[in-house]
Structure formats: structure tokens, C-alpha cells
Amino acid sequence: MIGDFYGGSLGFGASTVQDRLIVLANDLDAPLVLPGVNSILTISEPGPVGIFSSSLGSIQQLQGLLRAGAPIPPGSLAGTVSDNAVLTTTQTVGQIQTQLASTSLPFDIIVLVPPPATYDQAVSGVFSARNTIPGTTAFNTGNSGAVIQGGIDTLTGGEDLDAYYFYDYVVRFDTALADAASGGVGRMKISEAGTVLPQDRFFFRYSYLDNVRFSHGGQHLNRYLPGFEKALLNGLASIEVRTPFAANTATVSTLNGDAFTNDSQTRFGNLTTYLKGLLLNNGVLAVSGGLGVVAPTASDIRVSYADGTPLLEVANRGVRLQPFLGTLFTPSNRIFVHSFFQHDVAASGNPVFLNSLGTGLSQAGVLTDAPMMFLDVGAGCWLYRDNAGKGLTGIVPMLELHQNLGLRTGDTVSGGPFQVGDFTGNTSLTNLVVATTLEFGLRTQLTAAYVGPIGGGVDRQFDGAMTLMLNQTMR
Numbered sequence: 001m002i003g004d005f006y007g008g009s010l011g012f013g014a015s016t017v018q019d020r021l022i023v024l025a026n027d028l029d030a031p032l033v034l035p036g037v038n039s040i041l042t043i044s045e046p047g048p049v050g051i052f053s054s055s056l057g058s059i060q061q062l063q064g065l066l067r068a069g070a071p072i073p074p075g076s077l078a079g080t081v082s083d084n085a086v087l088t089t090t091q092t093v094g095q096i097q098t099q100l101a102s103t104s105l106p107f108d109i110i111v112l113v114p115p116p117a118t119y120d121q122a123v124s125g126v127f128s129a130r131n132t133i134p135g136t137t138a139f140n141t142g143n144s145g146a147v148i149q150g151g152i153d154t155l156t157g158g159e160d161l162d163a164y165y166f167y168d169y170v171v172r173f174d175t176a177l178a179d180a181a182s183g184g185v186g187r188m189k190i191s192e193a194g195t196v197l198p199q200d201r202f203f204f205r206y207s208y209l210d211n212v213r214f215s216h217g218g219q220h221l222n223r224y225l226p227g228f229e230k231a232l233l234n235g236l237a238s239i240e241v242r243t244p245f246a247a248n249t250a251t252v253s254t255l256n257g258d259a260f261t262n263d264s265q266t267r268f269g270n271l272t273t274y275l276k277g278l279l280l281n282n283g284v285l286a287v288s289g290g291l292g293v294v295a296p297t298a299s300d301i302r303v304s305y306a307d308g309t310p311l312l313e314v315a316n317r318g319v320r321l322q323p324f325l326g327t328l329f330t331p332s333n334r335i336f337v338h339s340f341f342q343h344d345v346a347a348s349g350n351p352v353f354l355n356s357l358g359t360g361l362s363q364a365g366v367l368t369d370a371p372m373m374f375l376d377v378g379a380g381c382w383l384y385r386d387n388a389g390k391g392l393t394g395i396v397p398m399l400e401l402h403q404n405l406g407l408r409t410g411d412t413v414s415g416g417p418f419q420v421g422d423f424t425g426n427t428s429l430t431n432l433v434v435a436t437t438l439e440f441g442l443r444t445q446l447t448a449a450y451v452g453p454i455g456g457g458v459d460r461q462f463d464g465a466m467t468l469m470l471n472q473t474m475r
Helices: 059-068 093-101 117-130
Strands: 010-029 040-045 049-054 075-081 085-092 136-139 145-148 160-177 201-210 221-232 237-242 245-249 252-256 259-262 265-268 272-281 285-294 301-305 310-314 320-329 335-346 350-354 362-367 372-381 392-406 412-415 418-421 428-440 444-454 464-473
Touching: 010 040, 010 075, 010 085, 010 117, 040 093, 049 117, 059 145, 059 160, 075 117, 085 093, 085 160, 117 136, 117 160, 160 252, 160 259, 272 320, 310 418, 350 412, 350 418, 362 412, 392 444
Parallel strands: 252 301
Antiparallel strands: 010 049, 010 160, 010 418, 040 085, 049 075, 136 160, 145 160, 201 221, 201 464, 221 237, 221 245, 237 272, 245 265, 252 259, 272 285, 285 320, 301 310, 310 350, 320 335, 335 372, 350 362, 372 392, 392 428, 412 418, 428 444, 444 464
């Protein structure tokens, strides 16, 4: 069988407001003579302007407290803006006057445009000093605004206004990382270059995968699968060893703000050994079964900040077990149908280390990958067959269908604002393979194939793949 590709799933994200500050430009005097009713209101007075830390979360919360006559949460001075105290409304003077007159309640909120960039810069400096986790400063327009002091419900000129500018320190991103269970090389499946009958052979499989979501730059992945199989007990059993590796995979990523960049590397995957035994062979139907053991020899997954500070490490420590059954049905000497039914379960998990406090990596938990079921079936027909054993001895077009199913939702681990794990739910990914095999001298088979996903939605891991495979039997 030629096989498809399943890369696994590992997501890394954060979505939280880590800190909040208020820039308070208070006691701003409206001009005694207001501008025209169709003009916006702009006030500027000499600074500096205070930056405050407070439990107060929004201008709406402040309005509710003022209207109820309740105490305002105290604020502590965290820094200053070395610029003028400013206020610019989004509404015209006439619109503000209409708004104030439309309600009998005091302390109506006057909507403001964002303050100058100097405010952002000063607040960013305070955030950086207060927080050990890198984040992004965001002006919160919806939470900001101004009120007229004393609850005055008119605007005729000379009123004192207090402008509250709320800023959030946001840690927010969502990205796909290389799968921790395969080191970015892809999960191993018995159907990839697999045979139902035990054989003496060696094989080499190459795949060019387009638009792999965890590759360098989310582009292509060059994947290589060398291996050999040794028959035992006069062909009743065999042992098979596979050593996959890939180029242009990305096991090391850098987070700069809320954007990720990936390094391009060549990485070895997990060393996989299959033990296979022939259970039935009556000339028409053959059935084999066995067990695969996947050793954690692939790379760990690492994410760092732009300055080199480590943020995440998922250590590849989990051993995987893959029991399987294979069938080969040959109703004639030209037609064959083969299949594999494989279970993939983690015998142990992968430790997760997070820099959740900005003070260094510490273990936040263990990710145990969800068990998978791989269902693979293919059929072929010998269009040309010459048993003379010289030159081209066979031409075989083939068609395969591969279903990759997650049997439950994968684990997630959280630490501080960060979450890592499988966020896609129960995986369901179907791949179709169209191929042609040329046989030379009865022992050498060269296959060219195209692998394409069918649908997939959020589970879709690549757009398509070209595969070349060499299989050389020894006897």
C-alpha cells in the first residue's frame, strides 16, 4: 500500500487581558463660548497626564457608581504621559447637547476619539515594567469616555470634563504548531509503504506536501521514509523498522507580539518498529496482524519570544502503540484489494513546560494524545504483467482511500494566559490516493502517486502531496 499523510494536531493560543491602566485627563474646561453646533468639541490643556492603576474597569462602571452615589475605587499613580491633557469628542456639540437633554439621569457618557500616540507609548512603557509576560497595548475605545463633573446634564460652555482613557495589556494569539507526537515529521502508519504479507525487502518513500499548516512559513514539507522489513519463520512473520525524517519542518517557533515565525529545519521523526505475523493465507485471502511500537526519538517542540526567552516546550517523551490487522484479497491473478485497520494509542504522555509567569519554564502538565483509528483500503489491477522477469514486468494503476479518526478530544494544558493542546475536537480526515506502479524484473517496484484530502475543515492539514516510492524485494 502507498499510504497518505497524517500530521497530528497541536494548537497554542492565548486570549486574555493581562493588565489594565487608566489615563485620566481631568478638570478639562470647556470653552466659555462653545464652537458651532455642527463642530466637534476639542479641549487641550498643559500636561503631564497621570496613568493610574485601579480596579475600575470601564467608563460605564464609573457612570453606574456616580449615578448611585457609591464610592469610586481608589487608583494609584503608575506613571505619567509627558504630553498635554486632551479631549476630542466623536459627536458634534449639538449632538452632545441633544444626548444630555434626552435623559434625566446625570453623568451621561461623552464618546471620545483615541488620544495621541504619545499616550500609547507612555502606557506601553508602564505595562512593560509591570508585567513579565510580553503582550500588546490596546486602547479600549468601548470602555473609554468622558463625563461632566458634578453630574451636570447640560453643555452650555465652561463646564469641567473628566476624560477616562482605558488601556488593555493583551496577550492574544492562536497558531498551529508541529505535532509533539511526531516532531513535525508526521505520524507513522502501517499503510505507508506497508504490505500485508511478511517480506524480505527495503523501501524508500518520498512525499512533497503542499501548504502544510505547521511547516516553515505554512508552505511545503519534504518528507522521507526509509525502512526495511525482514521475514522470519519461513515467511510467517517479519520485523520492520522505519526511520522517517523531513525537511522544511518547523519545531522551533518565535512569538513577536502576536505574530509567529518558524525556523526551517531538517528533523528526524520517531523510530517505529512493526512486528507482523501471518494469520491466514489460502491463496485468495490473506490476513496478517501485529503491533507497532513508536519510540519518542523526534524533536521537542519549542516556542520562544523574540528576545530568546523560552515560552513553551512540549517534550517528546510519549511511547505509542499501534496494533493492526491487514487483509489481502486476490479474486484473480490481476485484481487485488488490500486494507489495514490500525489503532494508535499513547502509552505515555508528553510533558508541557510553560513560562506562564515570565520567570522561566516550569512544568504545567502532560499532554496525552487522543487515541486514533486509521482505516485504509486500496485496490489495483495489473494492466500488464510479464513473468519472464526482465525489463518492465508490470503496470498497476491503484486507488486508495484513507480515513483518520480521532476517538476522543485531545488533552489541553493551561498555564497563566496560555493554552496548548488539541483544540480541533474529534479529528476526521479523509485522503484519496491515485497511483501507478511500474514493476521491473519482478522484484523492483516504482510508484508515483498523488494524495489529496477530501474536505476536512479545521482538520485539513495539507492541500495535496506528490509521492514517489521504491520497494525492492530481496527474494
